[in-house]
Amino acid sequence: MTEDQASAILKELEMLRKLKMIEFFDRGYSQAQLAQVLGVSQPTISRMVPKVSPKKV
DSSP states (O other), X not given: OOHHHHHHHHXXXXXXXXXXXXXXXXXXXXXXXXXXXXXXXXXXXXXXXXXXXXXXX
């Protein structure tokens, strides 16, 4: 596997994690629950949620 292939895989995995976070957030998971499910800290979720949450019009 080349470095470019590995980098592409890591980017795809990060996108999948963000999509999963949106799915769980839409289901009503708390930030603490999201953090536990995704294996990150709650402050990390707090920083990520505004960036990936769809804007409500």
